[in-house]
Amino acid sequence: MSTQLTASIPRLKRIRPSQRMRNVELALLLAASAINLAALMLVQLGALGSIDLGPLSLCGLLAVLVLAIHIAMRFVAPQADALILPIATLLNGLGIAEIYRIDIALGNTGWDSLAFKQIAWSALALGGAFAVIMLIRQHRVLQRYTYVAGLIGVVLLLLPMVPGLGIELNGARVWIQIGTLTFQPGEIAKVALAIFFAGYLVQARDTLSMVGRTFLGMRFPRGRDLGPILVIWALSMGVIVFERDLGTGLLFFGLFLVMLYVATGRLSWVMLGLGLVAIGAVLANQFLPYVHDRFLNWTNAFSPAIYDENGGSYQLVQGLFGLAHGGLIGTGLGQGMPYITPVSQSDYIIASLGEELGLIGVFAILCLYLLLVGRGLRIGFAGHDDFSKLLAVGLAFVIALQVFIVVGGVTRVIPLTGLTTPFLAAGGSSLVANWMIAALLLRLSDSIRNEPRLVVGQ
Amino acid sequence: MSELTLLILRLGFLIALWVFVFFVVYAVRSDLFGQRVRRLPAQNSGGPGATAASAPSAASAFLTSAIPRLPAAETEIIASLAAPGSATDAPLRLVITSGDKTGQSLPLTGDTITIGRSADSSLVIKDDYTSTHHARLEIRGGTWILRDLDSTNGTLLGGVRVTGPTPVPWNTPITIGSTSFEVRR
Numbered sequence: 001m002s003t004q005l006t007a008s009i010p011r012l013k014r015i016r017p018s019q020r021m022r023n024v025e026l027a028l029l030l031a032a033s034a035i036n037l038a039a040l041m042l043v044q045l046g047a048l049g050s051i052d053l054g055p056l057s058l059c060g061l062l063a064v065l066v067l068a069i070h071i072a073m074r075f076v077a078p079q080a081d082a083l084i085l086p087i088a089t090l091l092n093g094l095g096i097a098e099i100y101r102i103d104i105a106l107g108n109t110g111w112d113s114l115a116f117k118q119i120a121w122s123a124l125a126l127g128g129a130f131a132v133i134m135l136i137r138q139h140r141v142l143q144r145y146t147y148v149a150g151l152i153g154v155v156l157l158l159l160p161m162v163p164g165l166g167i168e169l170n171g172a173r174v175w176i177q178i179g180t181l182t183f184q185p186g187e188i189a190k191v192a193l194a195i196f197f198a199g200y201l202v203q204a205r206d207t208l209s210m211v212g213r214t215f216l217g218m219r220f221p222r223g224r225d226l227g228p229i230l231v232i233w234a235l236s237m238g239v240i241v242f243e244r245d246l247g248t249g250l251l252f253f254g255l256f257l258v259m260l261y262v263a264t265g266r267l268s269w270v271m272l273g274l275g276l277v278a279i280g281a282v283l284a285n286q287f288l289p290y291v292h293d294r295f296l297n298w299t300n301a302f303s304p305a306i307y308d309e310n311g312g313s314y315q316l317v318q319g320l321f322g323l324a325h326g327g328l329i330g331t332g333l334g335q336g337m338p339y340i341t342p343v344s345q346s347d348y349i350i351a352s353l354g355e356e357l358g359l360i361g362v363f364a365i366l367c368l369y370l371l372l373v374g375r376g377l378r379i380g381f382a383g384h385d386d387f388s389k390l391l392a393v394g395l396a397f398v399i400a401l402q403v404f405i406v407v408g409g410v411t412r413v414i415p416l417t418g419l420t421t422p423f424l425a426a427g428g429s430s431l432v433a434n435w436m437i438a439a440l441l442l443r444l445s446d447s448i449r450n451e452p453r454l455v456v457g458q
Numbered sequence: 459m460s461e462l463t464l465l466i467l468r469l470g471f472l473i474a475l476w477v478f479v480f481f482v483v484y485a486v487r488s489d490l491f492g493q494r495v496r497r498l499p500a501q502n503s504g505g506p507g508a509t510a511a512s513a514p515s516a517a518s519a520f521l522t523s524a525i526p527r528l529p530a531a532e533t534e535i536i537a538s539l540a541a542p543g544s545a546t547d548a549p550l551r552l553v554i555t556s557g558d559k560t561g562q563s564l565p566l567t568g569d570t571i572t573i574g575r576s577a578d579s580s581l582v583i584k585d586d587y588t589s590t591h592h593a594r595l596e597i598r599g600g601t602w603i604l605r606d607l608d609s610t611n612g613t614l615l616g617g618v619r620v621t622g623p624t625p626v627p628w629n630t631p632i633t634i635g636s637t638s639f640e641v642r643r
Contacts, residue, residue, distance in 0.1 A: 454559070
């Protein structure tokens with residue numbers, strides 16, 4: 001009787017997940033690639049007056065790589081967020097166009113050309129993102145490697161200090177050199193540390209949020225619970241003192257603070273953290289000449305003595321002049337003079353783009369970052385468990401903090417610190433790290449959506 | 459190339475950038491990511507308005523209580539994301555009536571609800587009585603059919619052990635181990 005009934009019901013077909021997200025993604029990817037190619041063509045028309053097919057075909061190859069990732073995701077991550085990949089692609093392409101534009105002005109060709117290197121690194125970074133999506137099929141596996149990730153993060157941070165391996169460039173000791181290849185291990189460290197903070201705070205959030213005494217309407221933690229935040233503060237200060245890299249130190253401490261706040265929901269931690277930042281700033285200003293100079297450049301940027309000084313505010317002021325030259329609609333790609341500013345291809349890429357695309361263009365770029373970070377927070381909100389939520393928020397905030405620190409520095413909102421603008425700036429390590437972040441967010445969004453709807457029992 | 463053409467091209471480029479941004483914003487709006495409204499027949503006409511109302515409350519919930527531990531409301535929103543096209547008119551619900559999570563419910567959207575200990579089930583029950591893939595609810599011609607997937611300890615429908623595909627009447631307890639749930643309208 002029962003077998004008859006079973007036979008009368010045909011086997012259910014395997015339910016194919018809806019590909020709606022991927023279709024939106026495909027449309028946006030095609031649009032992003034078209035805009036990227038248009039940017040390159042405009043650069044060539046503006047700076048050379050003619051179209052050169054070489055760079056265009058190289059960027060076409062990158063578009064093909066991105067499409068390959070898209071097609072792979074149709075099979076391995078069909079429910080992943082549809083907007084992250086197109087936004088990252090567009091930012092990456094705009095960066096390449098502007099770097100190429102400055103290469104033309106500086107006369108760099110072949111292997112000297114930063115744009116060529118950037119395209120090669122982009123291909124590598126896309127490969128890395130592809131590997132992350134294919135290898136990590138469930139992001140919660142990462143929680144098992146919480147302390148391994150922490151160790152990797154700290155080791156990567158300290159790697160440039162190893163004699164013979166680390167090299168000093170532009171005053172900061174954050175690079176390592178193997179053969180002719182230079183790399184900034186700190187960039188990868190931020191991904192590892194985001195995983196570590198997420199895993200650690202899942203365990204520690206109860207202790208860090210429940211106990212403490214109330215003071216001024218806020219519940220402050222006990223003295224003995226201050227350990228972790230002091231350790232991270234000391235580590236960040238160590239980066240600032242020994243590697244002379246203000247931006248990276250600020251980034252790590254800010255990341256920990258934000259994740260701590262999201263994990264505990266206690267404003268007192270933010271107050272404590274900001275207090276520690278203030279103490280650190282005063283100490284660094286007092287005892288570290290390079291930090292003191294940064295502060296002076298920031299407060300008195302337009303004083304002639306500081307402008308002319310070696311390591312003075314020349315770069316900062318040139319960037320501001322460039323932005324002013326761009327005005328509302330910009331000089332047009334390939335028609336400005338962004339190459340006057342030192343390191344206009346990496347740290348100052350946003351000023352270069354601001355000059356050639358104007359305020360309207362820069363706001364479009366900032367909107368893209370806003371949407372990217374918003375997607376990350378949205379993924380965190382949809383997460384079912386603490387680890388997924390914290391990881392997504394942490395990864396999104398790494399990007400947000402970097403953009404704030406760089407754009408704030410270039411526009412003289414905060415003192416200038418050397419950090420790379422995610423996806424835009426010339427620099428391989430930064431590209432690889434940010435594409436890894438994008439891939440992790442994609443993986444998170446897919447696995448969060450495939451999670452059970454209701455769990456009974458623990 | 460004349461100055462004028464270049465000017466037009468570069469203005470066109472800025473417009474293209476912003477069109478992209480607005481297209482992304484549009485995709486966010488219509489995105490499936492947890493902002494869908496539950497399909498109640500009475501609210502079908504007022505869908506967009508209800509979406510707008512639900513979105514800010516979700517956002518503020520995230521900000522005020524930093525990390526809610528699996529709040530029921532969120533579970534519902536996520537669950538409503540399942541493939542649309544269920545054959546029923548009114549949303550049926552699976553309500554837990556005894557055991558650990560008594561009172562929690564799961565909207566019966568989509569075609570299949572899998573029950574078991576494995577993490578890829580729709581309803582995960584983690585106890586000693588539940589098999590990895592324990593049972594399945596699937597819709598056939600507008601009725602939900604319960605199937606026991608050869609589980610070790612069996613599935614009871616109204617106190618009787620289920621041996622083959624059995625239609626599930628409303629408000630009748632389905633028992634798996636120490637957990638019971640009912641299909642309710």
